[in-house]
Amino acid sequence: MNSKKLQKATNISWHEGEISRFDRYKILPQKGATIWFTGLSGSGKSTIAVALEKALYKDGILSYRLDGDNVRMGINKNLGFSEKDRQENIRRIGEVCKLFGDAGLIAISSFISPYTHDRDDVRQLHIESNLEFIEVFVDCPLEVAEKRDPKGLYKKARAGKIQNFTGIDDPYEPPKSPEIQLRSHEMSLESEVSAIINYLNECGIIKAKKNE
Amino acid sequence: MNSKKLQKATNISWHEGEISRFDRYKILPQKGATIWFTGLSGSGKSTIAVALEKALYKDGILSYRLDGDNVRMGINKNLGFSEKDRQENIRRIGEVCKLFGDAGLIAISSFISPYTHDRDDVRQLHIESNLEFIEVFVDCPLEVAEKRDPKGLYKKARAGKIQNFTGIDDPYEPPKSPEIQLRSHEMSLESEVSAIINYLNECGIIKAKKNE
Numbered sequence: 409m410n411s412k413k414l415q416k417a418t419n420i421s422w423h424e425g426e427i428s429r430f431d432r433y434k435i436l437p438q439k440g441a442t443i444w445f446t447g448l449s450g451s452g453k454s455t456i457a458v459a460l461e462k463a464l465y466k467d468g469i470l471s472y473r474l475d476g477d478n479v480r481m482g483i484n485k486n487l488g489f490s491e492k493d494r495q496e497n498i499r500r501i502g503e504v505c506k507l508f509g510d511a512g513l514i515a516i517s518s519f520i521s522p523y524t525h526d527r528d529d530v531r532q533l534h535i536e537s538n539l540e541f542i543e544v545f546v547d548c549p550l551e552v553a554e555k556r557d558p559k560g561l562y563k564k565a566r567a568g569k570i571q572n573f574t575g576i577d578d579p580y581e582p583p584k585s586p587e588i589q590l591r592s593h594e595m596s597l598e599s600e601v602s603a604i605i606n607y608l609n610e611c612g613i614i615k616a617k618k619n620e
Numbered sequence: 621m622n623s624k625k626l627q628k629a630t631n632i633s634w635h636e637g638e639i640s641r642f643d644r645y646k647i648l649p650q651k652g653a654t655i656w657f658t659g660l661s662g663s664g665k666s667t668i669a670v671a672l673e674k675a676l677y678k679d680g681i682l683s684y685r686l687d688g689d690n691v692r693m694g695i696n697k698n699l700g701f702s703e704k705d706r707q708e709n710i711r712r713i714g715e716v717c718k719l720f721g722d723a724g725l726i727a728i729s730s731f732i733s734p735y736t737h738d739r740d741d742v743r744q745l746h747i748e749s750n751l752e753f754i755e756v757f758v759d760c761p762l763e764v765a766e767k768r769d770p771k772g773l774y775k776k777a778r779a780g781k782i783q784n785f786t787g788i789d790d791p792y793e794p795p796k797s798p799e800i801q802l803r804s805h806e807m808s809l810e811s812e813v814s815a816i817i818n819y820l821n822e823c824g825i826i827k828a829k830k831n832e
Contacts, residue, residue, distance in 0.1 A: 500695055507695070508720075
């Protein structure tokens with residue numbers, strides 16, 4: 409999606425806030441960033457996202473988890489599952505992440521987000537805003553995810569009760585160079601969370617605790 | 621707008637985060653809330669919002685200001701100024717405020733938001749989420765706002781170059797019972813900010829500093 413094409417409103421200008429992101433960093437123990445999970449339904453995205461949120465919280469770090477289900481009940485409740493609506497779904501979530509990042513929080517986004525194009529648009533949005541975008545590919549084979557089927561959605565998709573279901577009759581495009589790749593069916597939850605926390609430390613988004 | 625009517629997606633459920641808003645309150649010096657400014661273009665909304673953000677920041681309080689111009693460049697860049705788009709503009713902003721409130725921040729929203737119906741929808745959204753919604757009516761006579769005309773928009777509207785401009789050829793519906801009413805042309809900026817800070821203290825959203 410070309411962001412220039414989308415821009416409808418005229419007579420507007422970017423209003424630079426008097427208090428900037430960098431001011432907020434002075435009163436926060438972290439820098440703003442987006443951790444963007446992507447992977448099949450049942451791959452373990454939400455489980456890792458929830459565990460990550462907990463681990464960050466234990467260190468006093470403020471993050472906020474955006475979840476497909478929650479967002480669908482709120483800001484994106486007027487979107488369905490057509491191709492256009494799915495794209496707009498991801499676009500809005502990306503914009504919300506950007507706002508959270510600008511506010512100084514670590515946004516944790518946990519959506520299938522199957523298309524490279526949509527994810528790259530969100531990445532571009534972050535690059536333009538000088539915000540760190542950390543794509544975490546939760547890499548789980550379809551057969552494992554389908555066997556787990558925590559919401560019974562694969563079963564419904566196989567029975568033809570849900571159309572355009574990622575992995576069944578709609579493609580999942582794996583990221584080519586994600587910041588982090590987690591082979592979730594071969595790793596412990598603890599090691600998955602550690603991999604992300606280590607990355608955040610290395611990027612300087614959070615500070616490693618001393619004496620640990 | 622009836623929120624049930626809008627809900628398109630099915631097979632979804634509210635995913636309760638393992639870390640709740642109330643957990644976040646333990647590591648924050650404030651509670652989540654939305655301060656919703658409403659008033660004519662040129663009434664002083666943004667000026668007060670910026671000053672409020674600064675005052676809160678000085679006390680270490682984390683707020684985030686959503687501004688008509690900023691939001692129009694991002695999450696709402698695919699919206700124009702038709703009645704439907706204006707309504708959707710306010711709805712999305714309300715949902716973003718709710719997310720910020722849930723994250724534990726004070727969202728400061730600064731939009732004309734001329735229609736009672738749209739503002740009441742956002743209020744309802746907050747009530748349903750047990751989040752404080754503080755409507756601040758920046759009450760400035762049209763002739764004063766038009767004389768200020770900081771963006772030259774009234775001039776354009778009078779010349780017919782902008783249609784459906786609030787106060788000229790589109791109505792502004794003043795709030796009947798806002799939490800705070802500021803007669804901005806008769807008050808100092810300092811006293812306006814104080815009125816809001818005092819309200820936040822009284823509500824327990826922020827804590828009054830001792831020895832001051």
